[in-house]
């Protein structure tokens with residue numbers, strides 16, 4: 313049987329390989345039951361790629377990413393590589409793959425599973441049933457803006473420069489993704505910038521407003537300054553449906569939002585490119601937790617964000633809502649049964665290992681599928 317879709321796995325560094333091991337099992341289960349027919353390849357990224365190939369992302373790996381129907385990346389980075397020059401650091405591999413694949417819209421859901429409402433550091437009633445989606449612009453702004461660098465001035469002082477820059481089309485394409493998502497949810501978009509101090513923020517607000525007026529009148533649009541949004545996210549997160557913001561504010565706000573559910577170990581993400589005429593769309597899926605060097609190699613990392621990232625792949629890249637729902641349900645049931653890794657364990661429960669958690673989800677999938 314020829315494989316219908318090509319998936320590329322990038323385990324990366326730290327806990328990456330451990331949670332990828334679990335993802336492999338989940339993917340194997342879907343293949344073995346005939347629910348999917350995926351060819352699964354694997355490659356290096358980040359520190360491991362630097363150690364092996366002398367660069368965090370080789371052109372050959374990037375090429376494989378572009379040819380794949382979807383990429384599932386675990387995590388990159390670690391203290392071992394922290395003192396390398398900027399260009400060699402694992403994070404450059406991540407930025408390189410985003411840029412190279414053209415994935416400009418980063419979808420970061422913050423969803424509170426009802427059984428985990430107590431895991432949050434906020435009061436359960438503040439986060440119970442929370443379901444928000446942060447859409448972060450991923451290829452522009454201060455992350456990539458020129459000029460950038462560190463220079464030495466004639467008087468011997470040093471000066472560091474980065475540039476926050478956005479164009480009309482960059483703003484509109486990511487805002488469009490946010491409006492489209494909102495239509496399938498609660499129909500609300502909150503656009504976030506700092507138009508009170510930044511021209512790029514003024515432009516952002518104007519372009520999002522124009523797009524809503526021309527194409528998305530049916531979607532409710534509000535605007536918020538980024539600092540206020542950070543405050544509102546902990547004060548009353550349920551006021552939001554979809555939040556759209558630039559690369560840097562989106563980075564900060566999504567980390568903040570990721571703590572509402574209580575553990576980073578639960579949250580997946582998707583980064584999507586433009587839909588081509590053929591229907592093809594570049595797509596990169598990642599758990600939002602980092603490489604967690606402090607627990608790497610101990611076998612205790614929570615693999616659920618990685619599993620849920622695979623679920624997002626099934627939903628967004630392959631329109632397999634049934635299979636994606638099956639994953640969400642299996643994860644919920646496992647949590648309900650009190651099977652917890654250390655990061656989400658509650659009083660009276662004994663934490664399980666990464667492998668035990670993964671196997672529990674596979675078993676639950678099999679049970680649900682009948």
Ligand code: IPM
Pocket residue numbers: 403406407563
């Ligand atoms: C993220 C991370 C990355 C970013 C780092 C690792 C470069 O924080 O995916 O949010 O800043 O984009």
Ligand code: MG
Pocket residue numbers: 563564567
């Ligand atoms: Mg971040």
